[in-house]
Amino acid sequence: MSGLPSDASALRIALAQITTRVGDCVANADRVIEMMARARRELGARVVVFPELTLTGYPPEDLLLREDFLAQCETQLARIAEAAGDMAVVIGAPLRVPDDAPPGLAITNAAVVIEQGRIVARYDKRALPNYGVFDEKRYFRKGRSACVVPIDGVPLGITICEDIWEQRAVREAAEAGARVILTLNASPYHRHKTIDRERVVAERIDDTGCPVVYVNLVGGQDELVFDGRSFVATADKTIVSKLPAFAEGLGWVDVAASGAIVAHGASHTWPEGEQEVYSALTTGIRDYVRQNGFHGVVLGLSGGIDSALVLTLAVDALGADNVLAVRMPSRYTSQMSLDDAAEQCQNLGVRCETLPIESVFESLQSSLSGLFAGLEEDATEENLQARTRGVLLMALSNKFGRMLLTTGNKSELAVGYATLYGDMAGGFAPIKDVPKTLVYALARWRNQSLVAGRLPIPLRVIEREPSAELRANQKDSDSLPPYDLLDRIIRAFVEEDQSVDDMVTAGMDQAIVRRVVRLILLNEYKRRQAPPGIRISRRAFGRDRRYPITSGFRPE
Structure with missing residues (x-):
C-alpha cells in the first residue's frame, strides 16, 4: 500500500529497518536520508522511525570517547534534519548532555525527534545494559525522565531497547500521556530471541x-548479527506489519489519536530453526567480509563436515565466484576426503586448488630432527601439519586479498581440539559459536535445497565418522566423548553456568563431565x-564470556 492513509485522520508511521556500518556516520546518514525519501514517496508516511544509534552503528564502543567522532555525529544529524522537510523523524544517536546536567559521563544514548527541520525533543535511554555483549554504562549517562511527543494529535512515547525490558520506563511514558510506544532497538540475534522479545512487548x-x-x-557487526524482524504489536498483543528477518525493510502502521491501530502493512514470514541460524551465519559472513574491504574469501577444504558447511555458507553469502577452496593433503589424508572436497566444489561451482603439504611437513620434521631425537611422536607432529596449512592459507590470503575463513566449531574450540596458528589461523570464524551437533543439523537442512540439481554437501561428508586426519586411522572419538554429550556439557557449563554436581544430577557421567570442564578452563588461552566469529547463542566465546586466562579455579 502506498500514498496517504485510508483514514485521513490517522497518523502513518513508517518503520525503517536498515543496516548501518559502525563509525561511518556519513554513509549511515546517506542511508537514513534515502529511507526517509522512500517512506515519503512510497508510503506517504508522516513519521519515520529508525533503530537505536542508527547514526553511529551499534555498538560504537570506544569511538564514543573521541571528540572528533562526536563532532561528525552532530554534523550528520544536522544534515538529516535539513533533509527531513515536512516529515517527523525519530532516530537513534549519541547526544552530549546539557551544560547544566550533573557531572559525570558526557553523552547519552538518545532518540532524537526531528520535525520541521529541527530537533524538537530528545529521549535519553534510561535502562543501560551492562551484561553479556553490552557495555553501555562505560559510555552513557542514564536518562531520568519519560518523553512523550504529540505528532498530529497522537501522543507518542519513546523508549530505547533495554527500556522495554524494564517496566518503569514504559509505564511512566504511558502515565505521561503516551498512547503509542515507539521503541528503537539494536537488539542482537541469538537463537529463540524473537520469543523473548514478543513476550516482553506483550x-x-x-x-x-x-x-x-x-x-x-x-x-x-563483528561478532554480532542483528536480525531486524521489526514489528507492530496492537493493544490486544497481535503482532502485525512484520518486517523481514536478516534483510532491510520498510513497513508502516496507521494510528488513530486514541492510539488504536487502524491499518498496517503486510507481514513477512520469519525463518525458524536451522533456517534462522543459517540466515544469521550468512548475514554475519557477508557483512564482515564486505565491510572490512574484502571482495572474497579463501578456506581450507578438508573433506570433513565443518569445512564443508563453511564453504556452503560462504558461497550462499558471497557467491561462488568470490570463494576459493584449497585442498592440502598430507600422508594421512584419505582419498575419500579428497574426492568429497572436489565433488562439493564442483557442485557449488567453486574454484578448487590443491597444495600438498607433505614436502613442507617433511622439511620441518628434518629441521627439528636433531632436537627431537629419541622422542616419540605426539601432538607436536599433528600440530605441525595444521600449522603448515595455516602458513599456506595465510599466504594465499595475503597475495590475493581474500579473507581467510577458519572452520572450527564451538565444540572443538571449547575443549581445545584445535591448533593455534594452524586451523585457528584466519580473519573470521563463521561457525565459532555453532556446536558440532548443530553443524550436522545445518548441513542436513541446507541439503534440502539443491544447487543446479546437486547436493551442496555430499552425503558421505555428513555420514562418515569425523576425523582430523593428522595421524593414521584417527577419529574424533579417540579424544572426545560423543558430540551429543559433549555439546550438552558445554551448553550447561558455558551458557548456563551449571556446576559439575548440577550436570551429574541431570544424569551425565561424572568422569566425563570433570574432564570436559577441565579442558574448557585450560583452553581459555587458545x-x-x-579470530572473531558469529554469535548465535545466549553466550558465545567472545565478548559475552570473559574468563581469566591465568586462573586457579577448578569447580570440583
Whole structure:
C-alpha cells in the first residue's frame, strides 16, 4: 500500500529497518536520508522511525570517547534534519548532555525527534545494559525522565531497547500521556530471541494498554548479527506489519489519536530453526567480509563436515565466484576426503586448488630432527601439519586479498581440539559459536535445497565418522566423548553456568563431565587468540564470556 492513509485522520508511521556500518556516520546518514525519501514517496508516511544509534552503528564502543567522532555525529544529524522537510523523524544517536546536567559521563544514548527541520525533543535511554555483549554504562549517562511527543494529535512515547525490558520506563511514558510506544532497538540475534522479545512487548502492553512499534537494526557487526524482524504489536498483543528477518525493510502502521491501530502493512514470514541460524551465519559472513574491504574469501577444504558447511555458507553469502577452496593433503589424508572436497566444489561451482603439504611437513620434521631425537611422536607432529596449512592459507590470503575463513566449531574450540596458528589461523570464524551437533543439523537442512540439481554437501561428508586426519586411522572419538554429550556439557557449563554436581544430577557421567570442564578452563588461552566469529547463542566465546586466562579455579 502506498500514498496517504485510508483514514485521513490517522497518523502513518513508517518503520525503517536498515543496516548501518559502525563509525561511518556519513554513509549511515546517506542511508537514513534515502529511507526517509522512500517512506515519503512510497508510503506517504508522516513519521519515520529508525533503530537505536542508527547514526553511529551499534555498538560504537570506544569511538564514543573521541571528540572528533562526536563532532561528525552532530554534523550528520544536522544534515538529516535539513533533509527531513515536512516529515517527523525519530532516530537513534549519541547526544552530549546539557551544560547544566550533573557531572559525570558526557553523552547519552538518545532518540532524537526531528520535525520541521529541527530537533524538537530528545529521549535519553534510561535502562543501560551492562551484561553479556553490552557495555553501555562505560559510555552513557542514564536518562531520568519519560518523553512523550504529540505528532498530529497522537501522543507518542519513546523508549530505547533495554527500556522495554524494564517496566518503569514504559509505564511512566504511558502515565505521561503516551498512547503509542515507539521503541528503537539494536537488539542482537541469538537463537529463540524473537520469543523473548514478543513476550516482553506483550508484558508492556499489559502494563499500559499501549500498542508498541518495535524497530530493530539489521546486519552483521563483528561478532554480532542483528536480525531486524521489526514489528507492530496492537493493544490486544497481535503482532502485525512484520518486517523481514536478516534483510532491510520498510513497513508502516496507521494510528488513530486514541492510539488504536487502524491499518498496517503486510507481514513477512520469519525463518525458524536451522533456517534462522543459517540466515544469521550468512548475514554475519557477508557483512564482515564486505565491510572490512574484502571482495572474497579463501578456506581450507578438508573433506570433513565443518569445512564443508563453511564453504556452503560462504558461497550462499558471497557467491561462488568470490570463494576459493584449497585442498592440502598430507600422508594421512584419505582419498575419500579428497574426492568429497572436489565433488562439493564442483557442485557449488567453486574454484578448487590443491597444495600438498607433505614436502613442507617433511622439511620441518628434518629441521627439528636433531632436537627431537629419541622422542616419540605426539601432538607436536599433528600440530605441525595444521600449522603448515595455516602458513599456506595465510599466504594465499595475503597475495590475493581474500579473507581467510577458519572452520572450527564451538565444540572443538571449547575443549581445545584445535591448533593455534594452524586451523585457528584466519580473519573470521563463521561457525565459532555453532556446536558440532548443530553443524550436522545445518548441513542436513541446507541439503534440502539443491544447487543446479546437486547436493551442496555430499552425503558421505555428513555420514562418515569425523576425523582430523593428522595421524593414521584417527577419529574424533579417540579424544572426545560423543558430540551429543559433549555439546550438552558445554551448553550447561558455558551458557548456563551449571556446576559439575548440577550436570551429574541431570544424569551425565561424572568422569566425563570433570574432564570436559577441565579442558574448557585450560583452553581459555587458545580462545583468546582465536579470530572473531558469529554469535548465535545466549553466550558465545567472545565478548559475552570473559574468563581469566591465568586462573586457579577448578569447580570440583
